Structure formats: structure tokens, C-alpha cells
Amino acid sequence: MAGGGRESGHRMAGAYPAEDSPSSPELPITHISSAIDARAKSLRDINREIHDNPELGYREVTAHDTISDFLEGQGFKVTRHAHGLDTSFEAEYGSGGRLVIFCAEYDALPGIGHACGHNLIATSSVGAFVALAEIIKQLNIPGRIRILGTPAEEGGAGKVKLLEAGAFQHDVAAAIMVHPTAAHSFPAGFTALAGVKFIASLKLRVEFHGKPAHAGGEPWKGCNALDAAVAAYTSISMLRQQIHPDERIHGVIEDGGTVPNVITKYSRMNYYIRSPTLKRGEELLARVKSCFEAAAAATGCTYNYIYTPTYMNLRINNTLSQEFAKGMTLMGVKTIPRSEEPFTFSTDMGNVSYVVPTFHGAFGIPAPKDAMPHQPKFAEASGTDEAHDIALSCAKGMALLGWRVLTDDEVAAKAMRDFKEKDPED
Structure with a gap:
């Protein structure tokens, strides 16, 4: 079991623990929501600053500094220019237990700005990190969480360079992020997708x-x-x-x-x-x-x-996907557990999924019917208040998923088993 952790006994597979258990998902939902809601304005400011100042891969100076300044203002020690990359950053909280990493992307596309919505990815990952850090502190649980700035996803392979630099070493129990798309690409009533299959x-x-x-x-x-x-x-x-x-x-x-x-x-x-x-x-x-x-x-x-x-193709971790979907459902957000057909998109998070247990979800934001990622109209959609609010709901879901990995031995062990199990398609 990666990174050690808290003893929690044996449970039925797929069942949630009782509400009085330290690892109960019901326990931290209110705390997580409150922690993110209290920072909603600051997170909106981060989102807007990144969206309104689009920067290409490895040139994301404004995004790097904006997020780093915010984290330092929240009391975290931030390593700027982390792992030898000028626009990567890193902050960590907690001790002992397992390690969960939240990945933040923030690069834009040439000519069409944040038409892939990476401003929303950064906002959701930062929100999840600060909220879960607060819960760890309040409840004094073992476990470590890290926010990792991952530049240049759009063709620059930033996560590949971070992998080579050792940013995902030391028994990572889960690497977590979510990505926006157009809401009209989901079935009616659904807002999020847990397990995304990219090629x-x-x-x-x-x-x-x-x-x-x-x-x-x-x-x-x-x-x-x-x-x-x-x-x-x-x-x-x-x-x-x-x-x-x-x-x-x-x-x-x-x-x-x-x-x-x-x-x-x-x-x-x-x-x-x-x-x-x-x-x-x-x-x-x-x-x-x-x-x-x-x-x-x-x-x-x-x-x-x-x-x-x-x-590399993105490997779905069924345990992490199921836990995210359950947590989002508890918060009233209808979520598809996993995609069976692959999206014909690609991401360097796929490379991470071959090294550590990985969760890469997706969420839908309001966008015109003719707008999808990598189109100018999607850049406009990614800057709206409505898109920001949905990103924050996913931040809450990611924080809850991180909580489950840190506090429930069975969840962490099953996620590791899923990771080690070879996909017959690979």
C-alpha cells in the first residue's frame, strides 16, 4: 500500500463506511465546501487573471506568479520554478500517511487563448488543494497533499519533463485533475464525467x-x-x-x-x-x-x-473514478462514472497514468452548440462566471476524492491494484 497510512479495518468492497468513521465521505463535505466557498472570490480572481492573460507553454509567467502569490498568501511555502522548469511551482501540506498530487495546467493556445479552458483546470486544482489542506489541519489526520504546476500541456509535454525530473516519485497514491469541455457534449442532466479515456x-x-x-x-x-x-x-x-x-x-x-x-x-x-x-x-x-x-x-x-x-493514452483508474462520481453525487452533481468510447484528444496526463494511480475527470461548461475545446467560442465560454462555479464544484469533488485516498486504506489499495493491472488494450 503506497505511503503507509491510517488503519481503518476491513470493509465490504464498494461500500461507503459509516458516517462516524474518520474516512466517511459525509464528514468532510461541509468543511470542504465551506473552505472553497470562503475563497471563491480569490479563486475567481486567479481564474480571471489567467484567462485574460493567455500564455503559451513554458511562458506562463503571469499564471505561475499569480498562483504562487495566492498560495503564499494562504500560508503555504511555495517552490517557484520547480523541478528545473521556469513556470512550474510546487507546494505541499501535511505529514506522514499517503501522498496525493493535484495537477494544475494553465497554458493557452496560440491565437485563440484559453480555448481549452486551462484557466479552469488551474482554479479547480488550487481550490481542491487549499480546501483539503484545511481539513487535514482541522481534523489532524496523517497524509500529504501537493499542488504541482504543470506547464505546457498543449504540445510541450510539461508533465513528461516533470516525470523525468522526479516530481511524481516517492509513492504517490493518486494524481488528480479535471478538464472542462462543452456541456452539450454530455447527456442531458449530467455535469461531469469521472473516468475519461483519451488516446x-x-x-x-x-x-x-x-x-x-x-x-x-x-x-x-x-x-x-x-x-x-x-x-x-x-x-x-x-x-x-x-x-x-x-x-x-x-x-x-x-x-x-x-x-x-x-x-x-x-x-x-x-x-x-x-x-x-x-x-x-x-x-x-x-x-x-x-x-x-x-x-x-x-x-x-x-x-x-x-x-x-x-x-501516452490515458489509463482510467476505476476505483478513483468511482469514488469521484460517488462524491459528486453526494453533492448533488450528476456524474458519469467513466467513458467507454475514447475521446480523440490526447494529454500528457496519460504519461502520468502509466507511473502512478491517476484520476483525470471532465466537466461541462455552458457553451454554444457550435463550440468545443480548441475553438475561439470555447475560450469565451471558459471565462464566464458559470464556468467558474462549475469548476469549483469539481474542486470540491477532487478534494473529497483526495480525502478518500488519504483516509481509507481500502480505497487507496484498490486504486493501486487498478493501476498495476495491465489494460488488455495496451
Whole structure:
């Protein structure tokens, strides 16, 4: 059992303990709600500051400083620029027992700001952390909680760098976060989803190197790297007809030359290859690379690959998902226990789910019918008071989930068993 912990005896599988038990979920709900409600204005200020000042990955200076200042104002000792990353931070509370980590994301998208709602992720994780810290102090229970700032989720693999730096070592019992989406993507009446299934994303850039020449005077002396990029793009577009419905291939030409009258000597493309499992993703990647290599051969160019970290598929931890859903239901929020079909999105939290027991939920915010994450209208929706209030309700659910992991040995042990059990799809 990770990290030791409080003795609580044997209980029936899946049953909640009696109300007078120290680990009863009913016990801290009022305290958690009060702790978050008392800080609602300050948390709204954090949310608004991050939303109104969108920053790209590894440049989230305002978000880093805003959250760090708030935590220090609440009496926590904050490690700024944690784990060698300028815009990561870390704070911890408690002693003994098990360790629970709340992950906070806060990077934005180029050109469309917080169209993925990471301002709401940061707000909910910070709220959960401060509320659970207060309960630990009030009730004097063993256990440690940590808030970890995780920059650059949008393609920058911030959590991968944090994993490499050891931020998730030392017997972590659970890593927890939630992510917003549009409420209209949920069945009527449901506000949240506990177990989210995201797919793997394999990322690479390809560079084509050709030979420059005067495009009007002596084009036969050149070797066109832009032609190689266009040929690869066309081949991959045709490949999409023959991939599975739950797979995705998408890319852009980042550099396509300079002026029309010079044969392009250099081009660069950036591609994401997504599939429900790493095994299938590797198989699809091999097919995509064949398109790159054929394009180079056809145009007489050379090529090389620039790899970036793979986002692994997100593994659902059934125990943590069930506990979150139960807790949200106790607070009157209808929650779907888990998704059976994968969302064709990817996250670096998937990498965390292969290292420690992980919970990654989702919640719906009011948004126009034509708005979903990574669209400008969703950026507007993520800044509203209504979205903030829903994020805080999930903060309460996350704090309660953290409480269950810290205080109930059976919950922690079952979550660890779920983590260690190999998914037959992987």
C-alpha cells in the first residue's frame, strides 16, 4: 500500500463506511465546501487573471506568479520554478500517511487563448488543494497533499519533463485533475464525467533538404523541398481514407520556403499521429513515415526526423473514478462514472497514468452548440462566471476524492491494484 497510512479495518468492497468513521465521505463535505466557498472570490480572481492573460507553454509567467502569490498568501511555502522548469511551482501540506498530487495546467493556445479552458483546470486544482489542506489541519489526520504546476500541456509535454525530473516519485497514491469541455457534449442532466479515456499522440517533425536554384532561369539545377512537403501532405491525406475511425493524423507545413523565384531548399512539417493505444499508434506512425520517405525519394531531397515526447493514452483508474462520481453525487452533481468510447484528444496526463494511480475527470461548461475545446467560442465560454462555479464544484469533488485516498486504506489499495493491472488494450 503506497505511503503507509491510517488503519481503518476491513470493509465490504464498494461500500461507503459509516458516517462516524474518520474516512466517511459525509464528514468532510461541509468543511470542504465551506473552505472553497470562503475563497471563491480569490479563486475567481486567479481564474480571471489567467484567462485574460493567455500564455503559451513554458511562458506562463503571469499564471505561475499569480498562483504562487495566492498560495503564499494562504500560508503555504511555495517552490517557484520547480523541478528545473521556469513556470512550474510546487507546494505541499501535511505529514506522514499517503501522498496525493493535484495537477494544475494553465497554458493557452496560440491565437485563440484559453480555448481549452486551462484557466479552469488551474482554479479547480488550487481550490481542491487549499480546501483539503484545511481539513487535514482541522481534523489532524496523517497524509500529504501537493499542488504541482504543470506547464505546457498543449504540445510541450510539461508533465513528461516533470516525470523525468522526479516530481511524481516517492509513492504517490493518486494524481488528480479535471478538464472542462462543452456541456452539450454530455447527456442531458449530467455535469461531469469521472473516468475519461483519451488516446495516445505520437509527435514528430520532418525536415526536407533540397537544393536552391533560380526558379525561372535554371530550375533543373534545383531540388525542391517544398515539393517534398506537398507530396508528403497529399500522400498522408490519402492515407486517412484507410485508417480506423478512432485514429487521427493531422499536420501543418511550418516552413515552406521564402520567395517564389528561388527553388525551396528547406521545408519542415509538424505532425501528430493519434491512436487509442501506443501499439496501434506506432503501427500508424510507420505508415505515415513511409509517406515522408517516399516524398523525399520522389523529389530527390534528403530528410530527417525531429521527435518530441509521445503523449501516452490515458489509463482510467476505476476505483478513483468511482469514488469521484460517488462524491459528486453526494453533492448533488450528476456524474458519469467513466467513458467507454475514447475521446480523440490526447494529454500528457496519460504519461502520468502509466507511473502512478491517476484520476483525470471532465466537466461541462455552458457553451454554444457550435463550440468545443480548441475553438475561439470555447475560450469565451471558459471565462464566464458559470464556468467558474462549475469548476469549483469539481474542486470540491477532487478534494473529497483526495480525502478518500488519504483516509481509507481500502480505497487507496484498490486504486493501486487498478493501476498495476495491465489494460488488455495496451
